[in-house]
Amino acid sequence: MKIFTANQIYKADKFTIEKQQIPSDALMERAATQLFEWIHSRLQGAEVTIQLFCGIGNNGGDGIALARHLKEADYNIQVHVVNYSEKRSKDFLLNLERLKDRKIWPEFLNDDCVMPEISPNDIIVDAIFGIGLNRAPSEWVGKLIEHINASQAFVLSVDIPSGLPSDRMPWNTDHVIRASYVLSFQVPKLVFFLPETGVYQNQWELLDIGLDAEFLVKEEVDYEFMTQFDVQPIYRPRLKFSHKGTYGHAVIVGGGYGKIGAVQMAANACLSIGAGLATTFVPECGYHSLQTALPEAMVLTDAEDDYISEIKIPFKPNAIGIGMGMGTKEETVQAFGKFLKEVDLPLVIDADGLNILSQNPKLLNEIPKLSILTPHPKELERLIGEWKNDFDKLDKAKTFATKHDIVLVIKGAHTITFYGGKGYVNSTGNPGMATAGSGDVLTGMITGLVAMGYDSLPATVLGVYLHGLAGDIGASLVSYDALKATGIIENIGKAYLELFKRPEPQEGKGA
Numbered sequence: 001m002k003i004f005t006a007n008q009i010y011k012a013d014k015f016t017i018e019k020q021q022i023p024s025d026a027l028m029e030r031a032a033t034q035l036f037e038w039i040h041s042r043l044q045g046a047e048v049t050i051q052l053f054c055g056i057g058n059n060g061g062d063g064i065a066l067a068r069h070l071k072e073a074d075y076n077i078q079v080h081v082v083n084y085s086e087k088r089s090k091d092f093l094l095n096l097e098r099l100k101d102r103k104i105w106p107e108f109l110n111d112d113c114v115m116p117e118i119s120p121n122d123i124i125v126d127a128i129f130g131i132g133l134n135r136a137p138s139e140w141v142g143k144l145i146e147h148i149n150a151s152q153a154f155v156l157s158v159d160i161p162s163g164l165p166s167d168r169m170p171w172n173t174d175h176v177i178r179a180s181y182v183l184s185f186q187v188p189k190l191v192f193f194l195p196e197t198g199v200y201q202n203q204w205e206l207l208d209i210g211l212d213a214e215f216l217v218k219e220e221v222d223y224e225f226m227t228q229f230d231v232q233p234i235y236r237p238r239l240k241f242s243h244k245g246t247y248g249h250a251v252i253v254g255g256g257y258g259k260i261g262a263v264q265m266a267a268n269a270c271l272s273i274g275a276g277l278a279t280t281f282v283p284e285c286g287y288h289s290l291q292t293a294l295p296e297a298m299v300l301t302d303a304e305d306d307y308i309s310e311i312k313i314p315f316k317p318n319a320i321g322i323g324m325g326m327g328t329k330e331e332t333v334q335a336f337g338k339f340l341k342e343v344d345l346p347l348v349i350d351a352d353g354l355n356i357l358s359q360n361p362k363l364l365n366e367i368p369k370l371s372i373l374t375p376h377p378k379e380l381e382r383l384i385g386e387w388k389n390d391f392d393k394l395d396k397a398k399t400f401a402t403k404h405d406i407v408l409v410i411k412g413a414h415t416i417t418f419y420g421g422k423g424y425v426n427s428t429g430n431p432g433m434a435t436a437g438s439g440d441v442l443t444g445m446i447t448g449l450v451a452m453g454y455d456s457l458p459a460t461v462l463g464v465y466l467h468g469l470a471g472d473i474g475a476s477l478v479s480y481d482a483l484k485a486t487g488i489i490e491n492i493g494k495a496y497l498e499l500f501k502r503p504e505p506q507e508g509k510g511a
């Protein structure tokens with residue numbers, strides 16, 4: 001699913017109005033109808049007070065049109081116009097007139113207004129600013145937002161939490177609505193997925209306002225949100241007349257004294273995702289535990305007992321995952337550097353492989369093209385340097401991936417994969433996956449998919465999605481808190497099955 005910028009949404013809006021030959025307020029009416037139906041199907045006419053805070057642009061217009069629908073269904077409403085500018089939008093004014101025709105007179109809030117009383121039992125509709133916000137809200141509007149946030153009422157934001165710009169950091173973090181729920185039109189907004197800006201909403205959901213399908217299909221975007229619908233076509237079914245050689249031979253290189261488990265989990269995940277064969281390459285000390293814990297895998301050992309000193313693979317594998325539990329001992333650094341020069345297939349590089357790269361930046365030029373790097377935030381910072389904020393991080397990550405022609409995976413609540421100047425935002429996963437070994441499992445899964453013949457980008461996007469989905473299934477069985485990395489591996493099979501269940505209505509999860 002494409003993630004549009006505000007400008008692209010305006011373009012889609014214009015295109016739709018022209019192509020469908022509808023008046024401009026028709027989209028606002030669709031938006032208001034959808035908002036109303038969402039609310040009405042849940043409240044069923046309940047006697048709760050709904051306080052609507054509406055700006056003077058089209059977001060406010062949505063709120064005003066919604067107020068009319070709510071009134072017609074006999075809801076108990078209070079409408080406030082947050083009068084932050086004299087430049088009222090045409091469709092806002094049109095809907096204000098329609099509201100007045102029904103004898104509803106909104107209260108106009110200005111910079112000298114008394115803050116309206118809000119009970120914790122009220123429902124707030126936040127339609128103050130939408131994607132048109134392009135500068136800091138003035139002080140009194142900021143104070144009103146703080147007042148709403150302090151009310152403890154349920155806050156339903158229209159399109160985006162007011163005060164949150166769609167493409168940059170907020171000017172003042174206190175002057176952004178903390179939404180209990182966001183009903184966003186047609187396409188998700190990038191800010192929902194970033195750690196610093198995703199915190200302004202608990203949950204979001206899309207409402208379809210019928211923006212033109214042709215535009216949605218054709219418009220090129222910088223980011224995509226990878227839903228079940230987007231990921232399904234990547235999957236390649238196993239063939240009837242295939243054998244284990246068809247699904248590739250993966251090698252997992254890593255481990256050290258006390259850190260053989262990382263390799264074991266990666267190799268286990270690699271086989272569980274479907275690789276034909278898996279061989280591990282570990283220091284000698286890992287031999288017995290690996291042979292015992294994972295009988296399906298083969299084991300090659302380094303000459304050294306405790307650490308890796310020379311990486312020798314006596315056959316040509318289809319994929320190599322490297323770095324987990326490997327340490328950054330000088331001999332290992334040398335071995336890793338030599339291996340990078342020799343190897344002629346894309347690698348999946350994680351953990352200490354990434355640490356070695358950041359400590360020895362010259363090695364970055366030796367990374368085989370189309371390799372996949374899977375840093376968590378700290379590892380990413382060591383690779384690309386500090387960032388000012390999430391947007392700066394995305395820019396730096398994109399530049400780094402393009403410069404080295406690699407796939408870069410920024411792990412987190414919504415893992416983002418960068419390749420070829422584009423970012424793919426993952427839709428699965430949960431906080432329970434922030435647990436030891438979760439990254440090793442991901443590396444193993446992606447390595448397995450590369451071994452099976454998937455190209456680097458599809459292998460990564462599918463691997464990240466299935467990893468999150470396996471984690472979601474695991475957490476649904478044991479809770480977020482009790483989920484362990486092995487619990488993710490155990491549910492890879494169920495994740496595959498879930499991938500082909502009938503898609504549910506698009507619904508997102510907040511930070």
Ligand SMILES: NC(=O)C1=CN([C@@H]2O[C@H](COP(=O)(O)OP(=O)(O)OC[C@H]3O[C@@H](n4cnc5c(N)ncnc54)[C@H](O)[C@@H]3O)[C@@H](O)[C@H]2O)[C@@H](O)CC1
Binds near residue numbers: 061135137159209
């Ligand atoms: N294309 C679509 O998808 C549709 C969009 N609709 C709504 O339209 C919204 C966008 O409407 P607008 O473009 O009118 O913008 P907003 O309603 O977000 O903002 C109103 C206007 O206020 C001005 N402004 C920006 N920052 C300000 C500030 N800090 N203080 C004072 N004034 C400020 C800007 O000129 C802006 O256009 C969307 O978020 C959505 O809710 C809906 O009506 C349905 C159709």
Ligand SMILES: [K+]
Binds near residue numbers: 126161162
């Ligand atoms: K809003």
